[in-house]
Amino acid sequence: MAARDLQERIKKLIVDRRLPSGAPLPTEPELMEFLGASRNSVREALKALQAMGIVEIRHGFGTYVGPMSLAPMVEGLAFRTLAGHHRGEDSLLQLLELREAMEAGLVSRLAGRLPEADLTELAALVDRMEERAAQGAGLTETDRAFHAMLYRGLDNVLLSEVLEAFWDAFHRVQRDLVEVAEEPRVTGRRHREILDAVRSGDSIRAEKAIRDHFGNIRARLSDAVMTRPQDPHTHHNERV
Amino acid sequence: MAARDLQERIKKLIVDRRLPSGAPLPTEPELMEFLGASRNSVREALKALQAMGIVEIRHGFGTYVGPMSLAPMVEGLAFRTLAGHHRGEDSLLQLLELREAMEAGLVSRLAGRLPEADLTELAALVDRMEERAAQGAGLTETDRAFHAMLYRGLDNVLLSEVLEAFWDAFHRVQRDLVEVAEEPRVTGRRHREILDAVRSGDSIRAEKAIRDHFGNIRARLSDAVMTRPQDPHTHHNERV
DNA sequence: GGGTATTTGTTCGTATGTATG
DNA sequence: GCATACATACGAACAAATACC
Numbered sequence: 397m398a399a400r401d402l403q404e405r406i407k408k409l410i411v412d413r414r415l416p417s418g419a420p421l422p423t424e425p426e427l428m429e430f431l432g433a434s435r436n437s438v439r440e441a442l443k444a445l446q447a448m449g450i451v452e453i454r455h456g457f458g459t460y461v462g463p464m465s466l467a468p469m470v471e472g473l474a475f476r477t478l479a480g481h482h483r484g485e486d487s488l489l490q491l492l493e494l495r496e497a498m499e500a501g502l503v504s505r506l507a508g509r510l511p512e513a514d515l516t517e518l519a520a521l522v523d524r525m526e527e528r529a530a531q532g533a534g535l536t537e538t539d540r541a542f543h544a545m546l547y548r549g550l551d552n553v554l555l556s557e558v559l560e561a562f563w564d565a566f567h568r569v570q571r572d573l574v575e576v577a578e579e580p581r582v583t584g585r586r587h588r589e590i591l592d593a594v595r596s597g598d599s600i601r602a603e604k605a606i607r608d609h610f611g612n613i614r615a616r617l618s619d620a621v622m623t624r625p626q627d628p629h630t631h632h633n634e635r636v
Numbered sequence: 637m638a639a640r641d642l643q644e645r646i647k648k649l650i651v652d653r654r655l656p657s658g659a660p661l662p663t664e665p666e667l668m669e670f671l672g673a674s675r676n677s678v679r680e681a682l683k684a685l686q687a688m689g690i691v692e693i694r695h696g697f698g699t700y701v702g703p704m705s706l707a708p709m710v711e712g713l714a715f716r717t718l719a720g721h722h723r724g725e726d727s728l729l730q731l732l733e734l735r736e737a738m739e740a741g742l743v744s745r746l747a748g749r750l751p752e753a754d755l756t757e758l759a760a761l762v763d764r765m766e767e768r769a770a771q772g773a774g775l776t777e778t779d780r781a782f783h784a785m786l787y788r789g790l791d792n793v794l795l796s797e798v799l800e801a802f803w804d805a806f807h808r809v810q811r812d813l814v815e816v817a818e819e820p821r822v823t824g825r826r827h828r829e830i831l832d833a834v835r836s837g838d839s840i841r842a843e844k845a846i847r848d849h850f851g852n853i854r855a856r857l858s859d860a861v862m863t864r865p866q867d868p869h870t871h872h873n874e875r876v
Numbered sequence: 877g878g879g880t881a882t883t884t885g886t887t888c889g890t891a892t893g894t895a896t897g
Numbered sequence: 898g899c900a901t902a903c904a905t906a907c908g909a910a911c912a913a914a915t916a917c918c
Contacts, residue, residue, distance in 0.1 A: 399683075399885075407715060411722050423903065434887045436676055439905090443639070443680045444687035448712050456894035456904050464716045469709050472688050475647060476704045482651050490794040497795055501741015554730040555737060639905080663883060674907045679884085695884055696914030 402431055402441035407450065410461055421451060421459040466561040473565040481573060488569055489617065495562050496610040502547060502555075503590070503606045508597025510549045515595055518545055522588050529580030536567060542587055546594070576616060586612055642671055642681035647690065650701055661691060661699040706801040713805040721813060728809055729857065735802050736850040742787060742795075743830070743846045748837025750789045755835055758785055762828050769820030776807060782827055786834070816856060826852055 406427070415421070422430060427438045442459060445451045449468040452460045473491070480487030510518075525538040540563055547559055570576065586609040593602040646667070655661070662670060667678045682699060685691045689708040692700045713731070720727030750758075765778040780803055787799055810816065826849040833842040 411719055414723055416723060425903090436679075436888090437886060439676075440680055440683040440885095443684045447684035447687040448708060448715070450712070450715060453904075454895090456902085457896090458903070464719065466712070468688060468712055472690070472706075472708055475688070475690060479651055479704065483654055483656060487794070490792055493792050494795045494798060497742060497745075497790070497792070498738060501744070502737060504741070505737075550737070552730055552733050552737070554727070555734045558734065665883090676908085677906065693884070694915085696882080697916080698883065 399437060399440060402433055402437060403444055405431055406441060406445060410450070415461045417461050417463050419461045421461060423458065466557050470561050470564045470568070473561070474568045477565065477569045478572065481569070488566070488573065489614070491562070491566050491569070492610065492614060492617065495559075495566060496607065498559065498562070499543070499547075499610075500603050500606050502550065502559075503594065504599040504603045506546070506549055507594050507599045507602040510594055514545065514549050515591070518542065518591050518594075521545060522584065522591055525587055526581075526584040529584045532580070535578065535580055535583055539583070539587075540567075546590070570617075574617065578616070579612075582612060639677060639680060639684075642673055642677060643684055645671055646681060646685060650690070655701045657701050657703050659701045661701065663698065706797050710801050710804045710808070713801070714808045717805065717809045718812065721809070728806070728813065729854070731802070731806050731809070732850065732854060732857065735799075735806060736847065738799065738802070739783070739787075739850075740843050740846045742790065743834065744839040744843045746786070746789055747834050747839045747842040750834055754785065754789050755831070758782065758831050758834075761785060762824065762831055765827055766821075766824040769824045772820070775818065775820055775823055779823070779827075780804075780807075786830070810857075814857065818856070819852075822852060 406421075409415075409430075410421075421427070424435060424438055424442075427433075427442075428435055431438060433441075442451055442453060446453055446462070447468060449462045449465055452462040454460065477487040477491050521538055521542045525535055525542070528535060528538060540560075543563055544556065544560055547556055550556065586605070590602065590605040590609060593605040596602075646661075649655075649670075650661075661667070664675055664678055664682075667673075667682075668675055671678060673681075682691055682693060686693055686702070687708060689702045689705055692702045694700070717727040717731050761778055761782045765775055765782070768775060768778065780800075783803055784796065784800055787796055790796065826845070830842065830845040830849060833845040836842075
């Protein structure tokens with residue numbers, strides 16, 4: 397039997413039975429009988445589906461429909477970027493430019509359209525960012541939260557997830573690759589300017605604020621010591 | 637050994653040895669010895685990596701580093717959208733809105749910046765589109781080519797691939813799901829307007845042209861008979 | 877075209893680890 | 898602790914595809 401077929405038929409089974417995320421799949425013996433294949437073939441198909449985030453396998457417990465998150469996309473993008481970088485390509489810069497292009501286009505549409513509730517939440521995040529900057533603490537957590545919150549107003553879950561996926565991929569690779577020379581004060585200022593610009597309703601100013609922010613990151617990227625050829629003990633992904 | 641570890645170590649092997657796309661990987665017996673695992677475990681790890689597009693397995697020939705394309709992302713997005721639709725969500729519409737948001741933001745930056753060579757190629761594509769419309773032929777091929785060519789001028793390979801991936805995912809699901817009521821003449825006009833707007837250098841006009849184009853698709857989506865619950869013989873993916 | 881070696885595909889049997897009751 | 902159910906892992910064998918002589 398073609399192994400590709402097995403994957404297709406399992407996917408079809410999920411769709412046909414309208415199984416939602418978290419629903420239990422048939423056990424391996426049941427799938428063996430249903431698909432008419434051996435245990436190993438079924439397992440290989442399930443492994444492939446698990447890699448795509450379509451199913452979730454819990455040891456000694458069972459197989460379930462996966463959360464349908466974009467985690468596999470992060471995985472793939474991160475590896476692609478990492479491998480490209482080690483081969484001398486500017487893949488990390490390209491990933492950053494991709495984020496910049498998307499966010500610049502979106503923020504201009506967002507200017508002046510955010511509800512007050514979102515704005516106050518964003519303000520709280522910037523406050524927290526500057527607070528942590530003063531303490532010399534890391535800003536990545538708050539940065540992620542800020543960007544996620546910013547585009548929540550677009551009211552498109554898929555779009556939000558895609559943006560977060562790109563954020564995750566970028567920071568995963570950056571963390572494993574370069575020594576970031578952060579300038580916390582500057583980062584805080586950039587985000588406050590983004591917030592103010594969005595609040596003011598000035599699309600052009602908002603887009604410029606985003607581009608300045610990304611320009612800052614890009615500069616840090618060039619200055620950074622791009623030389624950490626390989627350190628053997630980076631296990632940088634626990635399956636989500 | 638944990639199966640997750642095997643995947644990580646194979647990925648690490650690719651990165652460490654700087655293997656480019658298409659380079660041969662060790663054979664299964666070699667990997668068994670190198671990783672200290674059984675053949676089944678190695679195969680399951682390879683299957684998972686294959687699903688992520690990181691390796692490519694050719695029967696009776698060998699295992700190779702994959703093309704690092706975004707094909708797995710298309711796969712995952714398409715399934716997620718398909719499953720969501722069958723569960724009553726408006727996932728297909730969300731995917732369309734994602735494309736619209738990205739293209740609208742990008743095309744405004746593109747207006748007036750495309751080299752003459754690209755513009756003539758785009759014009760040729762629109763001609764071909766109207767030609768095929770007159771013959772009653774399908775427009776999907778030329779539509780894909782148009783959108784791909786349009787954003788080539790951004791000079792970011794990753795961004796282009798992401799856009800094409802979203803295009804592919806959307807059309808894959810649409811094809812399997814709805815009866816498209818195409819209005820070829822209208823589609824042709826919309827694309828000519830996009831081209832003219834981009835050539836004119838008017839950002840606002842270009843963005844409006846894109847939004848009109850997507851608005852047209854959205855309308856067709858709502859009108860379409862959304863009822864093709866399941867036809868058993870759709871094997872809609874050959875691994876790339 | 878045929879034969880053989882190499883490589884991946886598929887199957888079976890068996891033992892082990894893990895969570896539930 | 899014990900029994901059950903399930904996933905995990907290993908080893909061995911044969912089938913199918915491909916390359917090379």
